[in-house]
Amino acid sequence: MTTTPDAKGFFGEHGGSFLPPALVPVMDELVRAFTRYRDDPEFLREFDYYQRHFTGRPSPLYFCANLTRRLGGARIYLKREDLNHLGAHKVNNTVGQILLAKRMGKTRIIAETGAGQHGVATAATAALMGMQCTIHMGAEDIERQKLNVFRMEMMGARVVPAMSGQRTLKEAVDEALAAWIQDAQNTYYLLGSAVGPHPYPLMVRQFQSVIGREAREQILELEGRLPHTVIACVGGGSNAIGLFSAFLDDAGVAIQGVEPAGRGLTPGDHAATLTLGSPGVLHGFRSYLLQDEQGQPAPVYSISAGLDYPGVGPEHGHLKDIGRAQYVTASDADAVEAFFTLSRTEGIIPALESAHALAQAMRLAPTLPADAIILVNLSGRGDKDVAQIEQMLRAGEISIPA
């Protein structure tokens, strides 16, 4: 059951393309280019080359023996996207899209970023491919993720602060779109998540689907059977759709996406879009949206800068509607606990985003028999979050679990 969108990019009720007229021909051009190259052998060969030699794929599938023993239930495996060059799954997509941009004759890349992981991957890939690069990032996130900002600048990117509204990912998308409209002729907009107008959600899934494809092969090789449940965190949903896509047809595999419950499920304290949102249109696509009664996107919050977005990828909306995936939440506190637990039991510091998925795995594992397998996408490494955690510990906002 691969969910293929219709010609207009709808996954069931969600997706499509809702854009001002100046962008309609631009998006038509992108659809044509993606359609032309997505199965082109030369394109795929080049994509594969950079995945192996630049990104370092395949990423390992790692059995957490200590964590499994400690939780006393299902066997926990991690798909180690944190071991990719640049420390997260984002590079899978940036390599694919910039290879496409080059074939389209574009010379300039612009992108939005939340936690900065997509920005860093974009800056690095643009440097590799000789493209000019501008990253739009919320002023608030720039403050939270200083190290990533510096990394982007080191690789030659210009980082532009988004100063409006909440000054986070949503505003960064607004300003990146506005900048794109000015110079769509030469500029390629590199969207980092499985959101936005058609064909972005489909394209991001295709470039991220390597995660699920590898993980499925690896678990069959290691265990000779499929997992009981696969789990990934969901902000926009790119790492999740990359993992899920390989398991959609495996009816026996449960699929769980984990959304950030932040400080609690009260308005403004979370970003649990699929859990509490309703259908709406933002940033050029229809999906679940956290919004007020007037249709204004709601303020969102998460400890993790990569998850606080009021929308979510349209394919996730569809998977929820048809019941193929289940979406649950993990709070800031759950994520912090998982963050420390993995660090201390396995010597792996996870990104706070990925820690949300881990938190759900830790909740689920003890309820399952010892021969069940849980496969978690460890979408990024936590080095970028160390300074934030240190600050929060010092301020007494969190404590190290006993």
Place this chain on the structure above:
Amino acid sequence: MASTLTRRIREAQAAGRKALIPYLPAGFPGLDEFWDAVAELDGAGADIIEIGVPFSDPVADGPTVEQAALESLARGVTLKWILEGLATRAGRLRAGIVLMGYLNPFLQYGMEAFARDAARAGVHGVIIPDLPHEEAADIRATLAASGLDLIPLVGLNTSPARLALYAKDATGFAYFVSVLGVTGERATLPQAVGARLAEAKRTFRVPLALGFGLKTPDQLAALGEGPDAVVFGSALITHLRAGGAPARFLEAWR
């Protein structure tokens, strides 16, 4: 029967001038001041008044309009507030009334309820910049059932095939976006505007309004025969922020 919006533009042309369409974000520069400004623009000869429905993420708008929209949201301006305010003034405004806003607030209001309430409030048409033609059929029909026009937006890079597609369903007028970019004043308009505008004019039966980027009346001279109507938003906002009177702004363009 021709729509009120078409009629207003043709009347202006019959009087030997281009129709004037000021754009003002609802609730700007203040809640009461906004309605005063609408009345003043109407009295000063605006042919159509375009009222902006504030949205927090206006992807087609530049900083001037976006800032005004955010201020209006902070004042509590909603689609409901706009319709209620218009309803109390229904029949008192000579100008045609158009609401310009992003899709989501209309969707959440409910399209049928909106069309009914808007018609009752004296609204004649709606511009939804993020509603592409491909997704517009149902909404156009719902609006039309209440007598409202869905105004299509066309741009410099809209292909002839698409122009023809949009023209087939257009009622009221069509809105020609004069720049590749967001709203906001530009000292000069792109060279290609004149030729593309002429092409659009040949394609559409309904009148053509030119907007986005207009700053001074002399920009129109460069466009030859040019558009049937002109829209100004950012320039009017800037004028009002500097303490200027709405009527004075219109005078310069008449």
